[in-house]
Amino acid sequence: MKTITISSAYVRQTLDGAEALGYDLKKLLRECEIPPQVLTEDRSRVEAAQYFRLVSKLTVLLNDEAMGLLGKPQRIGVSAMMCNAVINCPSVGEAYERSVEYANLLENGFYHQLTLDDNLVTHEIGRRSTSTITNTYIVETTLMSFHRFHSWLANERMPIVQVTLDYPATDYPEEYQFLFFGAAVLFNQPRNSIVYNRSAFDLPNRQNYPSLQSYMERAPMNLFETRVSDKQIAMNVRNLVETSLREKEELPEIEVIAAHLNMHSQTLRRALKKEGTVYQEIKTQTRRDIAIHLLNQKRLSIEEIAAKVAFSEPSAFIRAFKSWTGLTPLTYRKG
Template structure:
C-alpha cells in the first residue's frame, strides 16, 4: 500500500522553492529529510510540500505566477462544502479557482457521459513545470471525492505537455484512467453518474481536510471503480457492522462470486484483495478521526484492531503521523 512519489516530482517541487529564492537545504532541514533526496514515500513527500508551502507562504509551491497564501485552499473547501452534489461541488471549485486569476483558467462542461473539469494556461503567465498541473488535478479530484464519501472515479485525464518520464505514476494518481498527453489543455473527466452523489462533509470538516492537504491527497487510493469498488463497499459494510475485517471467502459469498473467480478478476484489474481491505480500514480510520470525537481506542476497535497500540503503529505507517497528531494537524 506504500506510495512512492517519483524523484522528478520531488525535484519539480523543490524547483518552485528555489525559483522563489528559498534555500533548498533549509527546506529539507525544516522537512526533517536528508540533505540529498530522490524519490520519497508519500508521508515524506507530504513533509517536503508542507515545508515548501510554509517557507514560501504559497500553497502552489512557487509553481505559478503568483503565490496562493496559506489558508486559501481551506476557504475554497469550505465554499465547496455548501454544494448539494458532486457536480455542483465541481462547479463551485472551478468558479473559485478561476476567480484567483493566476496562471490558469478553469472551466466545467458536460460531454457525453462525463463532466469535464478543464484547466488552460493563461498566455504570458508563468507555469514553472508540470507539477503545477499534476498537483491541481490530484488535489481537486481527491478533495471532491472525499466530499461525497471518499470514493471517486475518473473516466479520463489529459495534459498539455508530452508524457513525462514518470508518466507510469499517473496510473495511481488518476485512478487508472486513460491518459492523453500533448493536448490543448489539461483536465479530468468525471462520470456524470457520480455527479448526483450528495456532498456529505460539513464546512468545518472540509476546512480541516484542506488544512491537512496534501496529506490526504497523497495517501494511497486505488480500487475505486468496477469490481474493486464493489469489494471495497462490501468490506466497509461488514467492517462497520461488527468491527471485524472479512476474509475474501466471505466477500466472495456476499457478492455471489466464487473465491477463485474473485481473486482472478481482481488480479486482472491489477488489484489485490488484501490491499483493498487495508485501504478500507485506513479510510474508515481517517473518516472517524476527522468527522467524530471518538477516542482512538474506540476507533481502533471499530476498524478491527485488537488493541490501540497496533492501530497507532498501522496508522503511522499509512500517514507518517499518530492518530492524535493527524486529528489536529494543519497543513
C-alpha cells in the same frame, strides 16, 4: 495511511519555485529529513510523510499554497476559503461548478472551464498567456486536487474516464496509477483536462462544516489519501500484499490474493491489466516502499530489513534495492 513513497522527480519539481527564489535546496531537504540524493538520482524515492513535511514547510516559508510554481503567490488561506464556499452545496456537481468559478477569480496560472453533456463532464485547465506555469507537477496536482476534494465531499471516489495533458510523456509513469487511480492518461494532447462520468456530478454532498475542519487540519496529506473502493482492485491488492509482509514477512501468491478478493486468479490478472498494472509490479512497489520506510526509521539492520520484505538473502535485497532506487540500502540510509 498505508506506506507509500513519492518519486524524486516529483520532489524536485516541488522545489522548483523555492530554487528560483534562491533558497538552499539541500538545507530544506535536511530540515525535512529527506536524503539530498533526490536532487540527482532519478530513481530515488521518499516516504510520503517526508514529502508532506516538505510541502508544508515550503507553503509556510513562501506564504504560497502553490509553492512558487504559479505566476503569483496563492496566499495561505485561499484553499480554505474555496472549501468553505462550497461545503453547503447539496450535490458534488454544484460544489464542483462553484469551485471552478472561485478558481477563475484568482486569475493565477490557469483558467478553468467545465463542459457537461449527457454522459461526460470535462474539466479543462488552460494556461493563461500572461502567467507562468513552472512545471508539469503543478498541472497534475491541480487536476488531482479537484478530484480528491470533490470525491471527499461525496465520500466515494468519482470515477475518472481519462486525463489529457498537453506535454510529452514523463519519466515517472507509475505515479499516474496513484494520482489518477489507473485511468487512461494521454500526453501531447491539445489541452489539460480530467474527464468524469456525468453521474458523478449527481452524487450528494455528504460533508459539513465540522468534517471540513477535520479535513483541512490534515492538509496536505488529505490530497494524497486514497479512498479504497471495490472498483480499485490494484489498491486492494497492494493492501493485502503489505499486510502479508508486515505480519508474516511473506509474499503471497496471486492465488491467495484472488481468494481474499473472492475471484479466480485469471479474473484478478485481467482486472489488474485493465487498471494498467500486473501483480509482479504491485509486489515490487510494495517491497520497495516498505524497505524505504524501514531504512528511514534506522532501527533495523540491513539484514533484518531484507527479511521483512521477504528476501532470503541480504545480497539479493541489496541488488534489488539498487535497481529500484539507484542506491544501495546503506547509501540511502546515510543520506
